[in-house]
Amino acid sequence: MKRRIVPFWFPNLGCPTRCTFCDQFAARGEAISLPNPEQLRTAIEAAAREEAPCSLEAAYYGGTFTALPAEMQERLLEPASTLLKQGVLAGIRVSTHPSFTSSEAMARLGRFGVTTVELGIQSFADSVLAHNGRDYHGERALQACRSVQSAGLALIVQLMPFLPEASEEDDLDAARLVAELVPDGVRLFPTVALAGTRLAEWWREGLWKPPSLEATTARVARMLRIIAPARVSVLRIGLQASRSLDKAVLAGPYHPALGELCRSALLADVVHFAMAEVHRSETTRPHLIVESPLASLLTGHDHFGLGMLNKWRPADSYTWTIGPNTAPPARQAHSSFWRSEVFLVSLHGNVVRVSRT
Ligand code: SF4
Numbered sequence: 001m002k003r004r005i006v007p008f009w010f011p012n013l014g015c016p017t018r019c020t021f022c023d024q025f026a027a028r029g030e031a032i033s034l035p036n037p038e039q040l041r042t043a044i045e046a047a048a049r050e051e052a053p054c055s056l057e058a059a060y061y062g063g064t065f066t067a068l069p070a071e072m073q074e075r076l077l078e079p080a081s082t083l084l085k086q087g088v089l090a091g092i093r094v095s096t097h098p099s100f101t102s103s104e105a106m107a108r109l110g111r112f113g114v115t116t117v118e119l120g121i122q123s124f125a126d127s128v129l130a131h132n133g134r135d136y137h138g139e140r141a142l143q144a145c146r147s148v149q150s151a152g153l154a155l156i157v158q159l160m161p162f163l164p165e166a167s168e169e170d171d172l173d174a175a176r177l178v179a180e181l182v183p184d185g186v187r188l189f190p191t192v193a194l195a196g197t198r199l200a201e202w203w204r205e206g207l208w209k210p211p212s213l214e215a216t217t218a219r220v221a222r223m224l225r226i227i228a229p230a231r232v233s234v235l236r237i238g239l240q241a242s243r244s245l246d247k248a249v250l251a252g253p254y255h256p257a258l259g260e261l262c263r264s265a266l267l268a269d270v271v272h273f274a275m276a277e278v279h280r281s282e283t284t285r286p287h288l289i290v291e292s293p294l295a296s297l298l299t300g301h302d303h304f305g306l307g308m309l310n311k312w313r314p315a316d317s318y319t320w321t322i323g324p325n326t327a328p329p330a331r332q333a334h335s336s337f338w339r340s341e342v343f344l345v346s347l348h349g350n351v352v353r354v355s356r357t
Helices: 024-028 039-051 072-087 103-111 125-132 140-151 168-181 198-204 213-230 243-248 259-282 296-312 328-333
Strands: 003-009 054-063 093-094 116-122 152-161 186-187 234-237 249-253 286-291 320-322 335-339 343-348 353-355
Touching: 003 039, 039 054, 039 072, 054 072, 072 093, 072 103, 093 152, 103 140, 116 140, 125 140, 140 152, 140 168, 152 168, 168 213, 186 213, 198 249, 213 234, 213 259, 213 296, 213 335, 234 259, 243 320, 259 296, 259 335, 259 353, 286 328
Parallel strands: 003 054, 054 093, 093 116, 116 152, 152 186, 186 234, 286 320, 286 353
Antiparallel strands: 335 343, 343 353
């Protein structure tokens, strides 16, 4: 059944510090007032009437939920908790900060039926966290993830590649830790400078250089290569474009199809390595066959994926065609080279085949 999230925004509420890159008011628009419990109940019931049949979840986003006073958390959760017991909601999720994941805090969430905790981890590297106003260490971030998991709650990890001071290795390390933790999902938000943040000042002063779209997709693709084999769902790549964000983003990789571009770069990256493998054993040029529904990953957005591949491998060093969909038995005859949620890359002689998974 389709899942629909009913989000309630609590911009920066409960946050222990203001992180250098964050302004939830700018990100969501100014006209946000905190809903009272009755408004929460009414909004959820209205969504249930409009959206049926679907699996509905209420989400408390935009701040540090578990840092709020306990009575406030309980007052906010109570209407959703009741609707969960009545079967109107299928789940409740909250977003919070790694420093507020004590067993007591997790137990409270559990009592009110919270099913998922989204942790704004951003980076596991101590120096990156310190530089960006995050008041904890990487070890604390790991413990926070484990606290959520050991409380029996689903864990979603949010990471921000390209934070100031983050090297490529820092971002790849974060991906490796996610692959080890195997959370229930990950969201990747490549860093952008929002108006009114310290990061925007750093950008104006030349202290932070935003990555190009190409550099962003290449690095995120490398992160995905690490995360995908661990069967971790990638729920989102890049901020969801909106009118308020269109105005608020001053610099950085903000693109309405960033996720698709990153998946194109991932396909190009994996195919590049698969072709290198072919070269090891074959004397003929590699031939790439891409199943037709996946061809847009190479040809979409003005041949973005193909452009990436040709940066790493000259266009005349291989041939390629869009192939028909392959029947499952033929797929099994191929040796699997790499698999993601979206595509499978397999090798057969000098042929590199990309099929749906
Ligand atoms: S990143 Fe998270 S903890 Fe930091 S200010 Fe924003 S909402 Fe608060």
